[in-house]
Amino acid sequence: MLPTRVEIIPSEGIVERITAGVPTTTALTVTCLPHHGVERTVRTAAQLAELGYTVIPHLAARSISSQAELTGLLRASMSAGIGEVFVIGGDRKSPAGAYDSALPLLEDIAQYSGGLIRAGIAGYPEGHPFLDRGAGVEALLAKQSLASHVVTQMCFSAPRIHDYVALLRRVGVELPVWAGVAGAVPRTRLIALAAQIGVGSSLKFLSRKGPLARKLLSGDHYSPQGLVSELDGQAGSVAGIHLYSFNNLDPVPGGPDLASAAGHGSALIQGAAHDH
Numbered sequence: 001m002l003p004t005r006v007e008i009i010p011s012e013g014i015v016e017r018i019t020a021g022v023p024t025t026t027a028l029t030v031t032c033l034p035h036h037g038v039e040r041t042v043r044t045a046a047q048l049a050e051l052g053y054t055v056i057p058h059l060a061a062r063s064i065s066s067q068a069e070l071t072g073l074l075r076a077s078m079s080a081g082i083g084e085v086f087v088i089g090g091d092r093k094s095p096a097g098a099y100d101s102a103l104p105l106l107e108d109i110a111q112y113s114g115g116l117i118r119a120g121i122a123g124y125p126e127g128h129p130f131l132d133r134g135a136g137v138e139a140l141l142a143k144q145s146l147a148s149h150v151v152t153q154m155c156f157s158a159p160r161i162h163d164y165v166a167l168l169r170r171v172g173v174e175l176p177v178w179a180g181v182a183g184a185v186p187r188t189r190l191i192a193l194a195a196q197i198g199v200g201s202s203l204k205f206l207s208r209k210g211p212l213a214r215k216l217l218s219g220d221h222y223s224p225q226g227l228v229s230e231l232d233g234q235a236g237s238v239a240g241i242h243l244y245s246f247n248n249l250d251p252v253p254g255g256p257d258l259a260s261a262a263g264h265g266s267a268l269i270q271g272a273a274h275d276h
């Protein structure tokens, strides 16, 4: 069974919700949204790390204003026992400082942490709103010597993820790839979020697939369980599952109890299974 990490948004009250319902054995990643800022991400990640979770804060280059701010963020992370971050350009329209994309930030993280912090970088199996496929792959090639793994944008198709991993291997990207999978979130919210973050085309792809799409998107909640089983069944292609929870941490009514979840049999994945 593939290892799973659960992505959360550092919104008000999230630490309390997590401690109430998520076992400390669940690895968590904390997003960095433009309107939240990076300090909030690192503060939340440090709190959760001190409570015993393995936590990976997202550092968005365009939200970091200076090298001094970066060293402060790294110090706070390392003193909470955090040994890994996820580095992205970030959605901020104009950069807050000199870091305008992931690469220069990765370089400074390696330097200031003395190579002690691992870094994940983003991959786009479904394409990207403004990076064409070639530019996306070029960016990965430029970053790979400073990174430990790739995490994909939300994706809804196992073959598409496998094709993407094969493409990366062909062009010389050797990093382990974690497949980005949407959690058991309400279907209408998932569709709105997908459009917002630029994976709308991926959902259109699904809608062309007739009965399969209807099955995936039917019921109140999307269920990632089928996709996760397919990825599990093809061991060796992906290194793990990165579950975008969108803070939907509550077990779906009638689903299994999240607090008793183990491994990636997490209720966050299984919760919506009864929908189908």
Ligand SMILES: NC(=O)C1=CN([C@@H]2O[C@H](COP(=O)(O)OP(=O)(O)OC[C@H]3O[C@@H](n4cnc5c(N)ncnc54)[C@H](O)[C@@H]3O)[C@@H](O)[C@H]2O)C=CC1
Binding pocket: 061, 062, 087, 088, 089, 090, 091, 092, 093, 100, 101, 102, 103, 122, 123, 131, 139, 152, 153
């Ligand atoms: N996949 C994910 O989980 C997430 C993706 N994103 C968004 O995906 C985009 C690419 O980020 P990375 O994959 O880290 O690429 P990157 O930072 O390595 O950049 C690749 C290329 O895109 C340009 N670029 C990056 N962010 C930009 C932006 N906001 N506006 C205009 N140009 C930009 C860079 O200058 C560079 O030429 C960003 O907009 C990022 O915010 C944001 C958060 C999470």
Ligand SMILES: Nc1nc(=O)c2c([nH]1)NC[C@@H]1CN(c3ccc(C(=O)N[C@@H](CCC(=O)O)C(=O)O)cc3)CN21
Binding pocket: 009, 010, 011, 031, 032, 033, 091, 153, 154, 193, 197, 198, 244, 246
């Ligand atoms: N372009 C891009 N930006 C991202 O931030 C991002 C990706 N792609 N792809 C993968 C994940 C998905 N992410 C998301 C997407 C939406 C929300 C979201 O729920 N936004 C709420 C605001 C939440 C809040 O302020 O507490 C919204 O209504 O916009 C959070 C993280 C973060 N990641």
